[in-house]
Amino acid sequence: MGRPPCCDKVGVKKGPWTPEEDIILVSYIQEHGPGNWRSIPSNTGLLRCSKSCRLRWTNYLRPGIKRGNFTEHEEKMIIHLQALLGNRWAAIASYLPQRTDNDIKNYWNTHLKKKLKKLQTGLDGKNRDGFSSSQQISKGQWERRLQTDINMARQALCEALSLEEKPSNLGDLKASNGYYSYMKPTQTSTYASSTENISRLLQGWMKNSTKSSKTTSETTQNSSTNVGGTDSTSSQGTPSAANNDTVSPDSLESLFGDVSQSVSPDDTVNFFQYESKPILGSEASLSLLEKWLLGEGSAHGHEEDLMEASLRDTAELF
């Protein structure tokens, strides 16, 4: 009963990918670009379903993926964004271009959830509730609308300024609807890191062909040399934001320590107010926002700056 599996064909392979399969997939995508996943198994001879190919690519083989430990900044971003967006991992991942939604989801479930739970239980006795639950819901709804506005503003800005050059660190990505999505390579030097991937895969394969598939993760661990790609996710309808996993402002406050401790729990909202409302207190903040809107430079750095500016200016407002 129920929906049949996407690939109930006999002979479709499941389970961990082998280095050989990785190489085949990367080579194919290098040549044809990602997309048209349906045709990949038949065109490459891979005994995998299209979904599996897509996942393997987006979560593992795609250039620009950063692996390994999350930095403190990334952690904060995730907690912030999770509080605002709920478990919309793809949307959250769009703010952390080097991380995949799967990675973020895993990290949340294995690390951050526990961390915050600990903090929350520590605070429970105090009952310093900043929001009512209804406030949280309306904030979520408001923020989602806001995010759409932000994306539209970004796009409009890019179009208005006829931006032709790509952001320096985004390689072969193209701004689209406020997000960066893959653009089929047309000229030179695209997929440099894929080539690197392949050679690493080959090396790892030759060296450790007998080892488990875990080895692959090491061989393909790739410095983000050229691309900070993300799935071109947009905010979608049916959010389940403010679900049970949503973090209370108390936890955020505790976790962020000195960054947040002097300001209200509404910081999370203020962070996004910066993205759309002209209440910026300083020109510096404005230029940061401008840069961020244009997708210039390292998203990481500017988001951090923006967040700090947000907190700083919020404090100034009071």
Place this chain on the structure above:
DNA sequence: AAGGGACTCAACCGCTTCGAA
């Protein structure tokens, strides 16, 4: 050294969304 519980994370499953016909 061995057993077993805890943890991690790649991969799968199934529902939803989107776009073409």
Place this chain on the structure above:
DNA sequence: GTTCGAAGCGGTTGAGTCCCT
């Protein structure tokens, strides 16, 4: 306006690894 297939997404699983006793 409806249908259908493809792609996207979030939740869940399970194999491998780590750590403690």
